[in-house]
Amino acid sequence: MTDATMALMDYLGKFGLRLDSDFVRDGVRLLIQSLIEAEVTQRIGAKPYERSAERVTQRNGYRERAYDTRVGELTLQVPKLREGSYFPSFLEPRRKAEKALLAVVQSAYIEGVSTRKVDRLLQAMGLTGIDKSEVSRICKELDEAVQAFRERPLQGEYPYVWLDATYLKVRQNHHIVSMAVVIAIGVRETGDREVLGFAVGASEEESFWMEFLRSLVRRGLRGVALVISDAHEGLKAALMQVLSGATWQRCRVHCMRNILAHVTQADKAMVAAALRTIFAQRHRTAAGTQLEVVATTMASRWPKAAELLRGAEEDVLAYMAFPMEHWTRVYSTNPLERLNKEIKRRTDVVGIFPDVASVERLVGAILIDAHAEWQVDRRYFSQESMHKLNANEQQLEAPAALRLEPIR
Numbered sequence: 001m002t003d004a005t006m007a008l009m010d011y012l013g014k015f016g017l018r019l020d021s022d023f024v025r026d027g028v029r030l031l032i033q034s035l036i037e038a039e040v041t042q043r044i045g046a047k048p049y050e051r052s053a054e055r056v057t058q059r060n061g062y063r064e065r066a067y068d069t070r071v072g073e074l075t076l077q078v079p080k081l082r083e084g085s086y087f088p089s090f091l092e093p094r095r096k097a098e099k100a101l102l103a104v105v106q107s108a109y110i111e112g113v114s115t116r117k118v119d120r121l122l123q124a125m126g127l128t129g130i131d132k133s134e135v136s137r138i139c140k141e142l143d144e145a146v147q148a149f150r151e152r153p154l155q156g157e158y159p160y161v162w163l164d165a166t167y168l169k170v171r172q173n174h175h176i177v178s179m180a181v182v183i184a185i186g187v188r189e190t191g192d193r194e195v196l197g198f199a200v201g202a203s204e205e206e207s208f209w210m211e212f213l214r215s216l217v218r219r220g221l222r223g224v225a226l227v228i229s230d231a232h233e234g235l236k237a238a239l240m241q242v243l244s245g246a247t248w249q250r251c252r253v254h255c256m257r258n259i260l261a262h263v264t265q266a267d268k269a270m271v272a273a274a275l276r277t278i279f280a281q282r283h284r285t286a287a288g289t290q291l292e293v294v295a296t297t298m299a300s301r302w303p304k305a306a307e308l309l310r311g312a313e314e315d316v317l318a319y320m321a322f323p324m325e326h327w328t329r330v331y332s333t334n335p336l337e338r339l340n341k342e343i344k345r346r347t348d349v350v351g352i353f354p355d356v357a358s359v360e361r362l363v364g365a366i367l368i369d370a371h372a373e374w375q376v377d378r379r380y381f382s383q384e385s386m387h388k389l390n391a392n393e394q395q396l397e398a399p400a401a402l403r404l405e406p407i408r
Contacts, residue, residue: 029074032067036088040079043086057083063376078376085377139361146364149371150197154216157223158186159389160326161196161246162336164229165204166343168363170353179356180204181343181363182212185336189223191379191386193335195371196221200359209238217242225389226322228333230254231315250315251333252279259312262305271298271305279331284320288313325385339370 041047045054062077065088079086165182180203184196197216201208209232224246229235231250239248256275263271274294281287291313299306319331329335343366353359374380 025072025074028069029076032074033076036076036078039088040081040086044081057081060378065372065376080376080378083378087373087376142361142365143357145368146361149364149368151219154196154220157189158194158196158221159189159223159225159386160187160228160330161221161224161226161243162186162228162333163235164333164336164340165232166340168347168353168359169351170356170359172355176352177202179359180208181359182209183336183339183367184212184216185339186221186224187380189386189390191381191383193374193380195339195367195374198363198367200356200363204232204234206234206237209235210242213238213242226318226330228319228330230333231258247318247321248315249318249330250312252316252319252331253334254332255312255316259305259308262308263302267301271302274298275309278317282324284317287317287320291317323385323388326381326389329380339367342366342370 040059044059045056046052048059058081060080060082062079065076065078067074067076076088078088162185163182165180167178167180169176170179171177180201181198182201182204183198185193186196187193197212197219199208199212199215201212224243226249227239227243227246228249228251229239231254236248239246256272259275260268260272274297278287278291278294281290291309295306295309298309316331319327322330343363346362346366347353347359350358350362353362
């Protein structure tokens with residue numbers, strides 16, 4: 001054994017290699033990178049440049065991914081695929097969110113707001129006791145990660161931005177209150193989707209939205225061509241002042257719900273089918289003509305619904321000024337709604353949060369995980385379609401009727 005060890009040391013010395021931390025770190029990185037390549041080769045069914053009948057897709061470049069190990073942080077190259085997505089199985093994409101969920105439950109337990117449901121959850125997780133020092137350590141680690149994520153600079157331009165809010169119950173001053181969690185996601189000029197930021201506040205009033213939007217601008221948000229959201233008055237007023245150069249798209253789904261609320265239950269399906277004919281048109285002019293036809297038909301039986309439809313024309317059809325390839329994803333807040341559902345799925349386990357910090361910790365960790373997965377997933381919009389958007393920037397200067405107008 002001694003002879004073998006000495007021989008190895010002589011071999012390393014011959015090539016000027018030393019067993020220092022950099023050598024070990026590079027060795028671990030090369031090993032993990034080899035595992036990634038082997039895993040993605042199995043997923044694709046072929047090696048790089050190999051012709052194979054088993055091939056199901058092709059590689060499409062790489063994305064960098066930081067990976068924490070005992071020898072330090074490693075920068076890995078994660079392959080992208082032309083069809084589908086790939087994420088290394090050993091990187092645990094949901095690790096932060098699971099830690100945050102555990103930390104929130106433990107914090108609630110320590111603060112004396114636990115319930116039998118929380119106790120059952122702890123038992124299901126295999127926990128038999130609560131270690132306050134461990135809770136403090138986990139919370140500090142997560143808080144630092146969330147803070148860094150919320151303050152990171154935004155690089156490049158973001159032609160599309162979605163904004164929405166969800167509400168969570170939080171304990172404050174011995175009372176349980178409902179607090180708004182506002183979230184922004186965007187698509188860069190490259191077609192990649194990102195979580196831009198989030199904030200927690202008492203309500204969706206104008207000042208809260210304005211501060212949130214200004215924080216995004218301070219971090220580098222620019223190049224916004226279209227903002228997609230619901231018709232909340234506070235949000236619209238804030239957009240008018242902070243992102244006044246952008247076009248506003250009113251969420252089509254929310255708009256239809258508002259209109260159908262003024263239609264009798266027995267006729268909702270029929271009216272909804274008529275409304276969908278508006279959005280089936282291939283260009284803005286035809287959609288406007290069809291909208292007027294539908295509104296005229298509705299006016300005799302449902303005048304309020306017809307009035308709302310006519311008033312929403314410019315806002316709900318704004319997306320038609322943009323590339324058709326993007327329409328199905330920019331006419332509503334559905335892309336953000338799916339993220340909100342994931343947040344609700346996690347937060348429903350907690351029920352009532354012990355404080356605002358625990359809300360930020362859990363929601364922030366969920367968003368970090370979603371953002372990380374989007375970075376290794378396929379592009380949200382193809383580069384070809386984004387080139388169409390960039391090439392027609394001057395044409396996308398929407399007419400006055402389509403732009404955000406001051407609220408009077």
